Amino acid sequence: MDRAFLFLPINRLRVYITMNSHYDSPMLKSKIRYVLMDLRYKSKRSEVFFYFVYLFIDFFRKIKKHLMRAKVSHPQNTICALPWTHFYANEFGQNFPCCISPDTRLPNMNSLGQKFFVYEPGHIEKAWNSGYMKDIRKKMLNGKQPAPCEKCYKMEELGGISHRQQSNEKWQGHLTQALKTTQPDGSAPFKIYSADIRLGNLCNLKCRMCSPVSSKGLINEWKRIHGMPEFEAKKFADLDWFEKPQFWEMFLKYSDDLQSLHFAGGEPFVIEQHFTFLRRLVESSKSHRISLTYNTNLTVLPEELLTLWQSFKSVQVMISVDGLEQVNHYIRYPSNWSKIQHNIQHLHDNLQKYRIEYLGFNITVQAYNVFDTMKLIDFLTTQYPHAHFPNLSLLFGPEELSLQVLPEAMKAELTLLWNLFIEERKAAWVKKARQPSEAQTLIHNAQAIVEFMNKKDRSDLLPHFKMRTKAYDASRHQSCANAVPELASLFPDSRPPTP
Numbered sequence: 001m002d003r004a005f006l007f008l009p010i011n012r013l014r015v016y017i018t019m020n021s022h023y024d025s026p027m028l029k030s031k032i033r034y035v036l037m038d039l040r041y042k043s044k045r046s047e048v049f050f051y052f053v054y055l056f057i058d059f060f061r062k063i064k065k066h067l068m069r070a071k072v073s074h075p076q077n078t079i080c081a082l083p084w085t086h087f088y089a090n091e092f093g094q095n096f097p098c099c100i101s102p103d104t105r106l107p108n109m110n111s112l113g114q115k116f117f118v119y120e121p122g123h124i125e126k127a128w129n130s131g132y133m134k135d136i137r138k139k140m141l142n143g144k145q146p147a148p149c150e151k152c153y154k155m156e157e158l159g160g161i162s163h164r165q166q167s168n169e170k171w172q173g174h175l176t177q178a179l180k181t182t183q184p185d186g187s188a189p190f191k192i193y194s195a196d197i198r199l200g201n202l203c204n205l206k207c208r209m210c211s212p213v214s215s216k217g218l219i220n221e222w223k224r225i226h227g228m229p230e231f232e233a234k235k236f237a238d239l240d241w242f243e244k245p246q247f248w249e250m251f252l253k254y255s256d257d258l259q260s261l262h263f264a265g266g267e268p269f270v271i272e273q274h275f276t277f278l279r280r281l282v283e284s285s286k287s288h289r290i291s292l293t294y295n296t297n298l299t300v301l302p303e304e305l306l307t308l309w310q311s312f313k314s315v316q317v318m319i320s321v322d323g324l325e326q327v328n329h330y331i332r333y334p335s336n337w338s339k340i341q342h343n344i345q346h347l348h349d350n351l352q353k354y355r356i357e358y359l360g361f362n363i364t365v366q367a368y369n370v371f372d373t374m375k376l377i378d379f380l381t382t383q384y385p386h387a388h389f390p391n392l393s394l395l396f397g398p399e400e401l402s403l404q405v406l407p408e409a410m411k412a413e414l415t416l417l418w419n420l421f422i423e424e425r426k427a428a429w430v431k432k433a434r435q436p437s438e439a440q441t442l443i444h445n446a447q448a449i450v451e452f453m454n455k456k457d458r459s460d461l462l463p464h465f466k467m468r469t470k471a472y473d474a475s476r477h478q479s480c481a482n483a484v485p486e487l488a489s490l491f492p493d494s495r496p497p498t499p
């Protein structure tokens with residue numbers, strides 16, 4: 001935590017924590033955020049008191065983390081294929097070991113503590129065998145847990161399947177090879193087999209649960225509604241590193257061993273530079289051995305992209321949808337449902353032609369769509385039989401949009417509806433699924449919704465949910481009561497639907 005924290009006024013502090021909460025101890029910071037919001041009109045002395053309470057808790061948390069990391073286990077429990085095989089660039093063009101590690105806020109740095117920015121000449125190569133990466137590899141080989149990977153080990157401790165375990169399964173062959181040539185100092189051959197590139201924050205949507213890290217379109221609302229300071233706004237407005245031709249030139253040079261290439265955003269389907277790069281891969285005859293994977297909102301589907309895909313080994317498309325028709329439009333504003341539906345249908349009808357081996361959906365389950373998600377699951381599983389069953393991701397932050405804020409009576413109604421829904425659909429899902437695991441995952445995820453919703457009562461955040469909803473509604477000329485009638489009772493003063 002930097003010292004600027006102490007000197008930020010309360011409103012700025014709230015934004016500071018909000019913008020950074022996904023990096024470091026989100027629960028703790030989130031709690032402090034709301035304590036500070038309530039204290040906004042109270043004495044300055046309380047602010048200082050809470051700041052020192054934070055420092056105190058943070059200190060003990062760090063000691064606990066340090067002791068856990070020092071614990072030596074078998075290398076098999078710590079090694080991960082990705083530091084030997086993978087290249088990752090986040091929305092800011094910073095390098096981390098993979099997409100899971102940015103939450104630790106520990107980017108790859110040189111010996112002077114300077115971050116590597118993948119668009120700077122020579123940085124990709126230097127980042128591969130930096131002291132930071134060598135240290136990660138050495139620690140893993142010695143059965144220790146490197147700090148930038150703590151989320152994976154934590155997930156395993158909780159009994160979940162980590163990204164480390166999944167990656168090891170996928171890249172076992174390359175890892176075995178790379179380990180043979182790893183030097184005692186942790187240096188490894190510079191060979192990129194898989195890459196994950198987050199193409200900044202250029203997106204054509206302004207989803208309610210997102211921040212300007214993922215969409216430039218949210219900057220103005222964040223300035224107005226969340227009081228985001230001008231210097232932060234400028235940082236997000238200037239995020240255009242992926243437009244630099246020098247990055248793509250360098251990356252093309254390093255793509256001789258590439259087998260898997262993932263794009264997310266922003267919205268990759270509106271980013272011209274990504275098409276140009278695919279074209280270069282086709283021209284250089286590298287495309288036929290590369291599998292492409294995407295996270296997309298599928299509001300657009302450029303013809304050129306579909307043509308390019310046909311020259312690649314395979315394509316996997318994960319489509320983010322959060323509701324049917326008006327609900328999707330309300331959350332993933334200003335998306336057009338019929339356009340999305342048309343695009344899904346087109347991909348679904350041409351899987352072979354476009355070399356699509358995986359077509360799936362991700363639903364971010366939150367207060368706005370918890371009623372509608374049941375209808376959406378029914379729609380997706382019946383309308384698109386060749387697609388995978390939808391993945392249900394629970395929304396944890398911003399906390400005021402999570403299921404846990406809903407009032408008790410509404411939760412009771414939802415519990416009844418969801419339990420009934422699961423019981424009624426179970427058998428059909430098992431029958432329809434191409435693999436039993438697909439149906440099991442959907443059942444498990446659906447049950448997790450009910451469990452998570454009832455696990456904690458955060459109705460203390462309901463006023464914040466209402467405040468946030470009304471502020472966005474006013475800014476977008478929308479009405480929650482109209483878009484999600486099941487939530488209308490929370491907004492008794494809202495106008496009746498326009499005929």
Ligand code: SF4
Nearest residue numbers: 080097098149152164
């Ligand atoms: S251990 Fe986890 S966080 Fe670390 S590189 Fe592997 S997948 Fe990423």
